[in-house]
Amino acid sequence: TGHTSLDYGFVNTAATKSAITYIDGDQGILRYRGYPIEQLAKNSTYLETAWLLIYGELPSASELADFDTRIRRHTLLHEDLKRFFSALPHTAHPMSVLSAATAALSTYYESHSDPHNPEHVELNTIRMLAKLPVIAAYAHKKSVGQAFLYPDNSLSFVDNFLKLNFGVLSEEYEISPVMSRALERLLILHEDHEQNASTSTVRLVGSTGANLFSSISAGINALSGPLHGGANEAVLEMLGRMRDSGESVQRFVERVKNKEDGVKLMGFGHRVYKNYDPRAKLVKESADEVLAELGVSDPLLDLAKELEEIALNDDYFKERRLYPNVDFYTGVIYKAMGFPTRMFTVLFAIGRLPGWLAHWREMNTDPQTKIGRPQQLYTGAPERNYPGVG
Ligand code: CMC
DSSP, rough: OOOOOGGGGGSSSOOOOOSEEEEETTTEEEETTTEEEEHHHHHOOHHHHHHHHHHHHHHHHHHHHHHHHHHHHOOOOOOOHHHHHHGGGGTEEEEEEEHHHHHHHHHHHHHGGOOTTTTHHHHHHHHHHHHHHHHHHHHHHHHHHHHOOOOOOOHHHHHHHHHHHHOOSSSSOOOOHHHHHHHHHHHEEEEEOOOOOHHHHHHHHHTTTOOHHHHHOOOHHHHTTTOOOOOOHHHHHHHHHHHHTTTOOHHHHHHHHHGGGGGGOOOOOOOSSSSOHHHHHHHHHHHHHHHHHOOOOHHHHHHHHHHHHHHHHHHHHHHOOOOOOOOHHHHHHHHTTTTOOGGHHHHOOOOOOOHHHHHHHHHHOOTOOOOOOOOOOSSSOOOOOTTOOO
16 A cells, blocks of 8 residues: 565565465474374375365365265366377477366366356366376376376376376286375375465466466466476486586585576575475485385485585585475486476476465455455656657
8 A cells, every 4th residue: 555565576475364384494394284294294195185285174084085086086088188188299398288288177167167156166176186197197198109098096096196107008007005105295295385486376366266277277387497396307407417427516516606507406495494394304215215115226316415415514505594495305206206307397286286276265265365466666767758749
């Protein structure tokens, strides 16, 4: 009201109240609806945590079973939408395919996409949870030139997803319980992170009254950037480049500190955490366990650990309070599971979906919500006349 304050990157400005996720960045604390992330990652499932985020409480056994059944019933994509994938080049980045196909979902459900109709919202929440993993797997299959599989609804959410990605037509696919549990855990860790860039995007787009599919598609696009979800892919590329070039870790860190060519230590630093990211701590533990259990040894994991060690003891990183974030170790695990590097951010998107849904719904039911419309401080030309006028 009369006073516009300038806040690049919303460093100090809250745009909403929210009851979903609590973060204490100085202490490295993350809680969903009050539950510590460590407890959820160890004991919960993707769908149970999704329910918690969306509805505010842990589900009863029958609520969870019903939720799971409803999701299994909605996994099929319209056959025409399957053909949508053929129009895109096989070289397409799976994140672009994911957002495009998610936007395309709204064309199938136009008549049932009123953001203020609770039945529509409920149904489309289920549709998104059921269909996003299938779209993601098709983006993967397309990129490797393999046939799409139909979802197997006898399987759990995560197992179905693994089979859609790694199963091959007419062959049995044996699900590895180690992989299944590890992926479930990683997805839980990604489920929400309060007002991060993609969630804020989902809220902003949603605040205009846009439908759920359009809002989520926008969130996927926001997530794709290397400063946000795209960092998990960028970390693996960085490690791969170091390995291939033979550049020493010490030398690379020097280049980062000197900001040579704007090079950053990807997977380090966070707007909110000025301490070890609690998710990164859990992912790091998992990386050792999962690689050992899958019988994979990857020199990139050793390289990552060496980088972390050097960075954590270096004044540049200490002064700026830069610690590993969630994206630092995830890629090594995804790689061990067999996912191509370009699928990593897609996995983040599936993880983050419940958070996006919870925030979109919270935003739409909050009586104080207004259209999101930031102010600016104008720095352009003063009034002047078009040539020949005045
Ligand atoms: N490597 C080297 N220097 C860094 C890094 C990094 N990864 N991150 C921050 N800095 C420096 C930055 O250059 C600045 O230095 P100076 O004061 O000399 O100008 C100082 O630390 C403060 O950083 P900032 O850019 O003002 O911090 P921000 O809050 O605007 O940015 C960030 C946060 C996550 C975008 C940033 O730390 C970054 O680019 N990290 C690398 C990308 C990354 O890993 N992103 C994933 C974030 S976690 C979850 C998710 O995926 O969203």
